[in-house]
Amino acid sequence: MFASKIDVTEIDLLFARLPKKHDLLDWDCAESLSIPDIVKSLEHIHQDGTFPVSQRRLTHRSNHGIVTQISSHLLTLLQPDLDSKEDQNSVGECPVSDATIESLKSRVTAWTQPGSAGHGILASSTPLRLCLFDGFLLYSKSMALVQSHIDIKLFLRASYAKAKARREARSGYVTLEGFWEDPPGYVDKIVWPNYVEDHKWMFENENVEGMLKEGVLKDWNIKCQDGGVDVDMTTTLEWAVGQLMEQLPILVEKK
Numbered sequence: 001m002f003a004s005k006i007d008v009t010e011i012d013l014l015f016a017r018l019p020k021k022h023d024l025l026d027w028d029c030a031e032s033l034s035i036p037d038i039v040k041s042l043e044h045i046h047q048d049g050t051f052p053v054s055q056r057r058l059t060h061r062s063n064h065g066i067v068t069q070i071s072s073h074l075l076t077l078l079q080p081d082l083d084s085k086e087d088q089n090s091v092g093e094c095p096v097s098d099a100t101i102e103s104l105k106s107r108v109t110a111w112t113q114p115g116s117a118g119h120g121i122l123a124s125s126t127p128l129r130l131c132l133f134d135g136f137l138l139y140s141k142s143m144a145l146v147q148s149h150i151d152i153k154l155f156l157r158a159s160y161a162k163a164k165a166r167r168e169a170r171s172g173y174v175t176l177e178g179f180w181e182d183p184p185g186y187v188d189k190i191v192w193p194n195y196v197e198d199h200k201w202m203f204e205n206e207n208v209e210g211m212l213k214e215g216v217l218k219d220w221n222i223k224c225q226d227g228g229v230d231v232d233m234t235t236t237l238e239w240a241v242g243q244l245m246e247q248l249p250i251l252v253e254k255k
Contacts, residue, residue: 042149
């Protein structure tokens with residue numbers, strides 16, 4: 001979640017501006033996002049290699065090994081003044097085994113060795129820093145300004161049943177405005193209809209649980225794993241790591 005620092009009055013105005021559907025606040029549409037702030041954040045990440053933090057969270061820079069000698073006032077002028085509380089949300093247990101994770105780490109280590117395609121990319125005096133950017137609307141046409149700042153595009157699919165089960169299993173969300181819990185019926189009235197509307201252009205017959213349009217994936221350079229919807233997390237992680245190992249050398253060469 002990206003948002004500027006706001007006071008109580010601004011929070012009231014924010015809620016007043018948020019779109020509604022079926023008399024419910026719609027947090028799951030592009031209109032509820034600050035797209036300009038997202039773009040500014042991604043621009044900063046590309047240029048600086050660090051995540052932008054607000055003045056009240058400058059300690060995060062030292063926590064991440066980033067040392068600055070300039071004043072906090074000047075620093076906030078040089079980067080987007082943004083804050084996030086996503087790290088306070090519960091993510092549950094990791095469904096991928098420790099053995100699989102260790103195996104993938106070994107695979108990546110071998111990929112970085114001399115003579116391998118990844119040599120000098122992640123392990124060098126000036127290693128490439130990766131930012132994993134996750135979002136439910138990344139490939140919506142309403143997010144076109146954001147998409148141009150994503151170097152490697154991976155699309156993970158889920159069925160209605162799986163998406164509903166995952167969303168309703170969450171206890172809620174810590175946000176800059178407080179704590180949000182989905183009201184009853186929110187998935188069926190808001191989340192899934194929005195997902196269908198924003199992604200149907202990518203699918204044959206506009207069926208988001210059906211076949212993707214190969215031409216769309218090629219034209220937009222979006223990668224999607226085989227196997228249809230609801231591929232297990234272990235397979236998905238192995239595929240994603242493989243995609244990064246394949247695409248990063250190409251990306252570095254282009255730059």
